[in-house]
Amino acid sequence: MTDLLDILSNPAFWVAVLRIATPLILGTLGVLLCERAGVLNLGIEGIMVAGAFTGWLAVYAGAPLWAGVGVAALTGMVFGLLHAFLTVGLALSQHVSGLGITLLATALSYFGYRVSFPKVNTPPTITPFAPMDWLPVPILNAQTALTLFALLLVPAVAWVLYRTPLGLALRMVGENPQAAESQGVSVAATRTGAIVAGSALMGVAGAFLTLSAFNAFFFNMVNGRGWICVALVVFASWRPGKALLGALLFAFFDALQLRLQQSGDAVLPYQLYLMLPYLLSILALVLVARKASYPQALMKPYRKGER
Amino acid sequence: MRLERRHESSRIALVLAPIGAVLFTLLVSALLVRWAGAPVGRTYALLLQGGFGSVFAWSETLTRAIPLILTGLAATVAFKARLFNIGAEGQLFAGALAAVAVGGMHGGTGFELSPWLLFPLMMLAAAVAGALMLLGPALMKNKLGVDEVVTTLLINFIVLLGVSALLDGPMKDPTAMGWPQSVSLQPDLELGKLIAQTRVHTGLLWAVSLAVCVWAIFKYTVLGFDIRAVGANARAAAFAGVPVTRTVVMVALLSGALAGLAGAIEVAGRTSYVTLDMSPGYGYTGIVIAMLAGLHPLGVIAAGVFVAGVLVGADTMSRAVGVPTYIADVIVAASLIAVLVATLLTQYRVRVAK
Numbered sequence: 001m002t003d004l005l006d007i008l009s010n011p012a013f014w015v016a017v018l019r020i021a022t023p024l025i026l027g028t029l030g031v032l033l034c035e036r037a038g039v040l041n042l043g044i045e046g047i048m049v050a051g052a053f054t055g056w057l058a059v060y061a062g063a064p065l066w067a068g069v070g071v072a073a074l075t076g077m078v079f080g081l082l083h084a085f086l087t088v089g090l091a092l093s094q095h096v097s098g099l100g101i102t103l104l105a106t107a108l109s110y111f112g113y114r115v116s117f118p119k120v121n122t123p124p125t126i127t128p129f130a131p132m133d134w135l136p137v138p139i140l141n142a143q144t145a146l147t148l149f150a151l152l153l154v155p156a157v158a159w160v161l162y163r164t165p166l167g168l169a170l171r172m173v174g175e176n177p178q179a180a181e182s183q184g185v186s187v188a189a190t191r192t193g194a195i196v197a198g199s200a201l202m203g204v205a206g207a208f209l210t211l212s213a214f215n216a217f218f219f220n221m222v223n224g225r226g227w228i229c230v231a232l233v234v235f236a237s238w239r240p241g242k243a244l245l246g247a248l249l250f251a252f253f254d255a256l257q258l259r260l261q262q263s264g265d266a267v268l269p270y271q272l273y274l275m276l277p278y279l280l281s282i283l284a285l286v287l288v289a290r291k292a293s294y295p296q297a298l299m300k301p302y303r304k305g306e307r
Numbered sequence: 308m309r310l311e312r313r314h315e316s317s318r319i320a321l322v323l324a325p326i327g328a329v330l331f332t333l334l335v336s337a338l339l340v341r342w343a344g345a346p347v348g349r350t351y352a353l354l355l356q357g358g359f360g361s362v363f364a365w366s367e368t369l370t371r372a373i374p375l376i377l378t379g380l381a382a383t384v385a386f387k388a389r390l391f392n393i394g395a396e397g398q399l400f401a402g403a404l405a406a407v408a409v410g411g412m413h414g415g416t417g418f419e420l421s422p423w424l425l426f427p428l429m430m431l432a433a434a435v436a437g438a439l440m441l442l443g444p445a446l447m448k449n450k451l452g453v454d455e456v457v458t459t460l461l462i463n464f465i466v467l468l469g470v471s472a473l474l475d476g477p478m479k480d481p482t483a484m485g486w487p488q489s490v491s492l493q494p495d496l497e498l499g500k501l502i503a504q505t506r507v508h509t510g511l512l513w514a515v516s517l518a519v520c521v522w523a524i525f526k527y528t529v530l531g532f533d534i535r536a537v538g539a540n541a542r543a544a545a546f547a548g549v550p551v552t553r554t555v556v557m558v559a560l561l562s563g564a565l566a567g568l569a570g571a572i573e574v575a576g577r578t579s580y581v582t583l584d585m586s587p588g589y590g591y592t593g594i595v596i597a598m599l600a601g602l603h604p605l606g607v608i609a610a611g612v613f614v615a616g617v618l619v620g621a622d623t624m625s626r627a628v629g630v631p632t633y634i635a636d637v638i639v640a641a642s643l644i645a646v647l648v649a650t651l652l653t654q655y656r657v658r659v660a661k
Contacts, residue, residue: 042456082644090657091310092647095391095456096598100644103595107636108339114631115343227460234454271472278461278468285458289451303310 007259015142016258019213021251022143023048023205025150027229028236028243029157030076030201036161036238037194038174038297042098043083044202045226046105050075051206053109056217057116059126069146069207076203077196079105084192091301102226113217123216144212146204151244153201158240170194174295177302187302202226224278231281235288238295246284253280310655320653325599328645329613336638345628354635357623358616364623366505372608372615373576374399374586376514377569378593379600379607380521381437385562386594387525387602388538390445390555394459395566396590397466398440402433402567403574403581404470404489407478410575411490422495429496430571437567438560440466445559449552463590471583480580489581498576508576515608517565522604524561534558566590595643601650614639 007013027044034041055072059065079101086097117124129144140148161167172180173190181187205225210217232250236242257273337347358368378395385392409418410429418425444458473479474487498508525531533554536544545551569589578585596614600606621635 086644086647090648090651090655092651096594096647097644099393099594100598100640100647103591103640104637104644107633107640111339111631111633111637114633115339118629118631224460224464227457231457231461234457269472269476271468271475275465275468278464281461282458285453286447286451289447289453 003263007256007263011139011142013255013259014139016255017248017251018139018143018147019251020254021247022147022150023208023213023225024229024232024247024250025154025244026201026205026208027226028232028247029150029153029240030198030205031229031233032236032238032240032243033157033170033194033198033201035233035298036174036295037170037191038177038295038300038302039083039087039191039195040094040098040230040299041080041083041195041198041202042095042230043079043101043105043199044098044229045222045224046102046109047076047079047199047202048206048209048222048226049109050079050105051203052210052221053113053206053217055203055207056126056210057112059211060124065129065211068211069204072203072207072211073200074203076199076201076206079203080196080199081192083199084195087301088188088191088195091303094299094301110219113219123218125215126211128210128215129212146208146212150208154240154244161240171295174297177297177300191302202229205229228277228281231285235281235284237288237293250277250280253277309658310651311658313654313656317653321601321650324649324653325601325646328649329642331649332638332641332645336634336641339634339637340630343630343634345630350624350628350630353624353627354617354620356620358618358620362502363505364616364619366502366507367619368612368616369501369511370506370508370577370615371619372611373508373510373514374569374573374589375592375596375615376518376608376611377572378566378589379596379611380514380518380593380604381562381566381569382594382597383600383602383604383607384521384534384565385441385558386538386597388534388555388558389541390448390558390562391456392441392444392459392559392562392566393456393594394441394444394462394563394590395569395593396586396588397459397463398437398563398566399570399573399586399590400466400470400581401436401440401570403570403585404473404478405432405436405567406430406571406574407489407492407581408432410492410496412493422493425493426496429575430568433567433571434564435567437565437570438563440567441559441563442556445555449555467583470581474581474583478581487583491580492574496575497579498572506577510572510576513568513572514611517568518604518608521561521565525604530554530557566593569593592639595639598643599646601646 031041031044051072054075055068058071059068083097083101086092087094129146131142131144133141135141169185169190172185173187177187206222209221232243232246235246254277257276261270261273340347340350358364381395382392406429409432410425444455447453447458448455474489478489480488480490498510501507501509501511533549536549537551537554541551573585574581592614596607596610599610617638618635621632625632
């Protein structure tokens with residue numbers, strides 16, 4: 001018990017929570033944008049891998065860190081366009097298209113990594129983002145600018161979604177595309193825009209891993225974080241504020257699990273602690289499912305003139 | 308851009324579409340081969356040769372195809388009813404573990420019984436273990452509306468961590484010099500060789516006959532009809548008196564059992580014990596195979612052999628010309644997307660109009 005108090009009263013613990021939460025916040029906001037417009041994007045896991053890789057590769061090749069973030073966002077947009085073409089343009093199954101993109105983006109990234117560094121066993125490193133020492137806010141000043149960006153993005157996305165005509169159109173397209181079309185909103189254009197923007201955020205979420213949390217690209221480094229974002233959006237009932245809360249809660253348990261493992265007197269096999277985040281995700285899905293208010297048109301392809 | 312349904316799509320187009328899509332994929336992937344600095348023609352020739360160019364290549368390809376056909380069938384059964392089972396990977400491991408738990412060496416975990424009794428018991432345990440893994444997500448989807456894609460995916464991670472814990476602890480082979488691997492299967496439970504001097508085992512007969520069984524279920528049984536009805540439109544099916552929940556449960560049991568058997572057959576036919584790397588993602592590749600086959604159980608056999616050949620061929624090719632083996636994963640994933648598009652174009656005409 002005192003152990004637990006020790007852990008919770010240590011600022012380093014809360015620094016870790018915020019760091020673990022950052023890619024989840026970015027990814028969850030990305031998924032949220034797509035789903036609010038009515039499109040599931042299971043490409044996230046692969047898009048994160050691709051963003052992590054291209055962002056890192058750009059910086060390794062000499063680009064400034066923020067340009068690396070831009071490259072990652074651009075990578076996400078390219079895969080987002082592909083997903084939009086398949087699901088909006090051709091009305092293919094959103095599940096299958098997303099999974100295909102995850103497989104493709106992951107395979108392309110690993111292929112690109114191996115072609116770029118054929119004989120390297122220890123991955124080459126870059127100088128990642130530095131913590132914002134100049135900020136007079138404890139805990140936050142141990143984070144990098146990308147974390148601040150993720151935190152500021154939450155109110156920004158909420159504002160766009162609820163306070164702008166663009167957000168209204170986006171939500172309408174996700175709830176009732178027929179009605180939106182009759183109001184002169186282009187369903188195809190709005191959905192494509194939402195998917196591309198959301199996928200850009202997924203790319204940045206991946207880049208956080210290589211440009212801020214670590215300083216190199218590893219195989220399996222995304223390790224299911226994308227899928228957790230998909231679960232978090234349901235937990236958040238498609239609301240940006242709750243998405244932040246969910247990401248923080250999730251990161252809290254993940255960080256706790258790490259500390260309990262490190263404290264050495266863990267009674268249980270370490271794998272059980274590692275299971276905790278996944279079990280928690282499923283539990284959250286079950287608890288929230290009953291009262292979840294899915295965007296009504298989620299996963300329903302829309303063909304003009306067809307009902 | 309808008310789509311217009313074609314009045315009829317020719318059978319020839321339906322067969323040619325996937326072939327054309329794969330050829331298109333190979334054409335695009337040639338750019339990656341160039342990027343890796345290898346001659347395209349020679350690379351593809353080596354890939355083909357490594358997968359299908361000799362008796363040895365065929366034997367390796369068929370060996371690799373066995374688990375892929377089974378996980379492909381698992382995905383086919385589930386997807387046909389629109390139950391998106393992405394959990395075949397976890398179900399495969401659950402089946403493998405159950406097989407060793409029942410049929411492991413004496414003094415380990417297994418039972419002391421005649422192999423005539425123990426073998427069916429082992430297969431049954433594997434099928435049940437795989438089926439149970441999918442039952443939860445299927446019920447959660449049907450009763451609570453929890454998306455099964457996310458739950459089955461998350462369960463994969465949980466199962467793999469569980470397998471890792473068991474292989475470190477209670478199910479660890481004490482004679483394995485500290486490696487996290489399970490005890491071996493009793494030798495008389497192992498599957499025989501199909502071709503002497505190769506690794507192809509009689510699991511291939513299992514995979515092919517199960518594919519035929521699934522095809523027969525789809526074509527000739529009430530369950531098959533119900534599955535198609537639920538997949539086409541669950542609400543309309545319920546209205547027409549199809550027992551939707553029961554069908555979804557049956558589909559989950561069948562799909563999970565097939566993936567569980569994939570694990571048991573891998574153990575009995577190839578590895579003889581469970582390790583964490585016994586499957587390089589067979590569960591996920593099974594999804595691609597099901598889609599390449601257009602969710603046709605017999606097509607799964609062809610798609611499974613094709614994908615296995617690409618994966619096996621890539622190993623040989625990579626050793627010879629140094630193009631990373633990940634090219635195989637790129638080709639498989641890109642083929643999936645290309646085939647989806649090509650199949651759609653056999654059903655719809657694209658009109659670009661404004």
